[in-house]
């Protein structure tokens with residue numbers, strides 16, 4: 001267990017966590033919404049520091065990131081716990097683990113002991129071990145992913161800093177709820193983010209995620225302003241966020257921040273508590289693609305489904321630059337991030 005850096009002391013040994021925009025006030029002996037940040041005697045501790053529950057080598061395209069070192073593998077890690085409670089979460093078994101513990105336990109002491117013993121059940125991966133592994137296996141980047149990385153910020157930050165010193169890049173795959181303080185610390189350390197913009201109504205976020213829309217919009221704007229490479233993902237759920245008006249609002253918002261931001265519109269598959277909804281029809285994904293392009297976004301991609309909409313084309317001359325089939329890359333037709341026509345293609349290419 002490692003002492004956190006992102007918190008402030010409050011009266012009566014309480015603390016206010018400042019890692020994410022939930023800004024939990026946590027009484028002594030308690031944890032915040034995410035369940036992994038514990039107040040012990042008026043200090044905040046990260047119980048999952050060095051204790052990821054999921055580790056994999058993934059294709060970077062799976063994050064999804066399409067304008068970031070295409071065709072490479074990315075060391076991916078996540079812990080248990082989350083600051084959201086999405087009813088359609090695909091990683092609910094890890095993200096909602098602490099909520100389950102809280103429901104089952106009778107008091108804070110029991111919760112604390114179960115959360116600590118869950119963390120202890122995972123193999124230790126200190127930042128140095130991760131960076132050494134990536135160096136030895138020539139893995140060019142690390143993703144903090146699977147659950148929301150803002151909740152294990154100090155672990156991600158220490159790893160990312162060491163990774164940078166060793167020439168390894170860093171990626172946050174995020175729900176966009178980082179606090180401004182966390183985001184500003186990420187500048188120059190985190191190279192890229194994929195941020196979920198799950199819908200464009202406060203009702204959707206309140207009903208399905210127990211969160212708010214506005215902080216996510218602010219994060220996308222600030223991350224872009226800080227020079228972090230940003231791609232945005234929207235999982236399109238039939239009957240929830242698939243109207244023309246909502247898709248247009250999302251696309252217009254992204255285009256208003258920066259037309260170079262790639263927008264991934266991905267296919268929903270029934271999961272967790274949202275089992276009664278059908279998978280997103282291909283026609284709806286196609287509609288979202290056209291709406292995105294219609295608002296002036298230069299790069300719109302369809303994901304989680306087999307379509308022709310995964311390739312990158314030069315926005316100036318239309319040449320095929322990156323051909324993708326699922327998570328594999330078939331051809332890269334540009335050099336040093338430039339199309340043959342001279343157009344600079346936004347992203348991180350080396």
Ligand code: SF4
Pocket residue numbers: 017018019020021022023024031032033034035036037082083150151
């Ligand atoms: S990371 Fe967010 S959810 Fe977790 S304790 Fe801090 S403010 Fe609360």
